[in-house]
Amino acid sequence: MFRKADPAIQLKTEAEIAKMRAAGQVVARTLDLLRSSVEPGMSTLDLDAIAERSIRGAGAIPSFKGYHGFPGSICASVNEEVVHGIPRETTVLEPGDIISVDCGAILDGWHGDSAITIPVGEIGEADRRMLEVCEESMWQGIDQLRPGKRLGDIGHAIESYIRSQGAYGNVQEYGGHGIGTEMHMEPHVLNHGRPGKGLRLAEGMCLAIEPMTNMGTRHVVQLEDGWTVVTRDGKRSAHFEHSVAITAEGPMVLTAREENRAKIAEMGFVDPGF
Structure with a gap:
């Protein structure tokens, strides 16, 4: 279903949103499994194998593989790696690392996409706080996903929250996106913006909201492998993402995990059905 006034934006019916929630549940279960699996001595390629088995075991297809x-099957970005880290046998996790895992799955033609940053064992207070800030900025962005709001409201909410919490870098070169029958669709969702500006949000839109928060400056650079994005100053970065449907009653988090249940209730979002 597409909005006639803007054919680039895909609007979903209630039945299609239910299918996207099913794809989102595959991603959610896979991320839960990866979180419980992460430990020192594992390679990021080990985690990739776990993810692929989980996704395919659910009858879905890893949407990243071959994209x-x-x-x-996942992006595995360690410490100063921001996004798009390639899983490698030679990248071995050590105590105190942080790893951002981005995961996507296709089920019955519909996409789910979500990311979390996972501590490897015990991490320092500064790292823990950065993860909290990044994740909460995502929730603040999701709170703007209501009919009649504007695209700029999302980025403004994310940016304002990050700025209010200290001298963190808010990555601007990468951001969220529309999602549905493709993983990346219109519109592009910036993690900064002006309130009341940009595309008007409408019921049936599905967007992936994904801030990236750096311990240092916001500046990043892509490595020669053509994928891995790292902080320019070498400081650590966090990344969180959920796929969300805009409904008449408010945001529905399609990739919600069980651990998000209390947060979703606190924010007054639509219960996605856990």
């Missing part, structure tokens, strides 16, 4: 030539 524009990407070799993995």
